[in-house]
Amino acid sequence: MKTKRIILPTDFSKNAWNAMIYALAIFKEVPCDFYVLNAFQVGTSGLGTKIGMANDTHFFNLLKEESEREVNKTLDQLHQxxxxxxxxxxxxxxxxxxxxAIGRTVYNKGMDYIIMGTKGASGLKEVFMGSNTYKIxxxxxxxxxxxxxxxxxxTEGLRTILLVTGYEHLFESYELSPVVQLAEMFHAKIQMAHxxxxxxxxxxEHSKKTLKLKFKSVPIDFxxxxxxxxxxxxxxxIIGDDQAIDLVAMINHDRGFFERLTREPVIKKIAFNSIVPFLVIHLFE
Incomplete structure (x- = not known):
């Protein structure tokens, strides 16, 4: 089995750690290179003086040391x-x-997935997206x-993946492969929801018929x-009515469709208010 390359962004919060535990659980049986990534920034002091630049350099070194120390601590915990x-x-x-930082790493190292936490929660029904998650x-x-x-x-791997589609695109097999591979790994069912x-x-109708032919290796319901x-x-x-759904997936093939969807004010803040993980695949460079 080909080794998967996965980025785990972290700000060393409980939320980011939880996403890492999820990544280990979901890829438990799969060879993986996990990259624990922390990004840090120094705001310029605005002083064009030697003292200002020295302060920035000193602050940069402190932040760099702290980031490296916390990343290494996280790596030790994941090893265990x-x-x-x-x-x-x-x-x-x-x-x-x-x-x-994530964009450059994906590009330079050829990553398969980014797995990250969403920020904060207000009851089960409202999982607020952190601005970073939304930006990414x-x-x-x-x-x-x-x-x-x-x-x-x-707790139980993946049983059912809910794939939301508008049937507005004739998908190629390679475009569907991130979802199909996950389904194959877990012998999961795909539920195609329109x-x-x-x-x-x-x-x-034509797109729907074509999709039926593309999913020969995994069971699928429409x-x-x-x-x-x-x-x-x-x-x-749909998620509330079917307790077996463990992942919501959406393939973004058309900026217009996605833009319309993200204009729903709630989605500005949340990934479908989702109480299950949410997979987004973009099909344009």
């Missing part, structure tokens, strides 16, 4: 938890903003991202869901 000898852990302390989902459009809700625990407030067009007040509410209802 992982039971797979084919799991390898690497630390990255990068002086940059988080989006740039919006801006890193060349690597699949799994956002893990605060306190979510992976949220509708009307009948399918001829083009959408469901039509009557649109609630918003697409987000409709998806939330």
């Amino acid at each position: 938890i992982s039971t797979n000898p084919d799991h390898h852990f690497h630390g990255l302390s990068i002086a940059d903003n988080l989006v740039n 989902i919006r801006e890193i459009d060349f690597c699949p991202i799994i956002a893990v809700p605060d306190d979510y625990q992976c 949220v509708t407030d009307g009948n399918l067009t001829k083009e959408q 469901i039509e869901v009557k649109k609630e007040t918003t697409v987000q509410n409709s998806i939330q209802k």
Whole structure:
């Protein structure tokens, strides 16, 4: 089995640690190179003087040392938890903003997934996206991202993956592979959900038929869901009605569709209010 390369961004919070535990659980049987990444930044002092620059350099060195120390501590903890000898852990302390640090690492090292936490929670129904998670989902459009809700625990691997689609695109097999590979790894079922407030067009019917042929290696169900007040509410209802759904996936193939979806004010702050992890795959460079 090919080794997976996975970025685990961290700010050393409980939330980030929880996402790492999820990554170890979900890829328990898979050879992996995990990259624990912390990004740190020094704001300029605004003083164009030697004292100002010396202060910045001193502060930079302090931040760098702290980042490296905490990353190494995290690596030690992950080593103790992982039971797979084919799991390898690497630390990255990068002086940059988080989006740039992740983007450069994905590009330079050819990553398969980014797995990170969402920030804070207000009851089970509201898992607020941290601004960083939201930025990464919006801006890193060349690597699949799994956002893990605060306190979510992976107890039974993956049983059902809910893949939300508008049937507006004829998917190629390679575009579906991040979802299919996860389903194959866990012998999971894929539930293809189309949220509708009307009948399918001829083009959408054709796309649906083509999709049926693409999923030969995994069991798949197709469901039509009557649109609630918003697409987000409709998806939330599906998850609430089916306790076996362990991952919500969305393939973003069209900026227009995604833009429309993210204009729903709730999604600005939350990944579908999701109480399960949320996988986003972008199909454009």
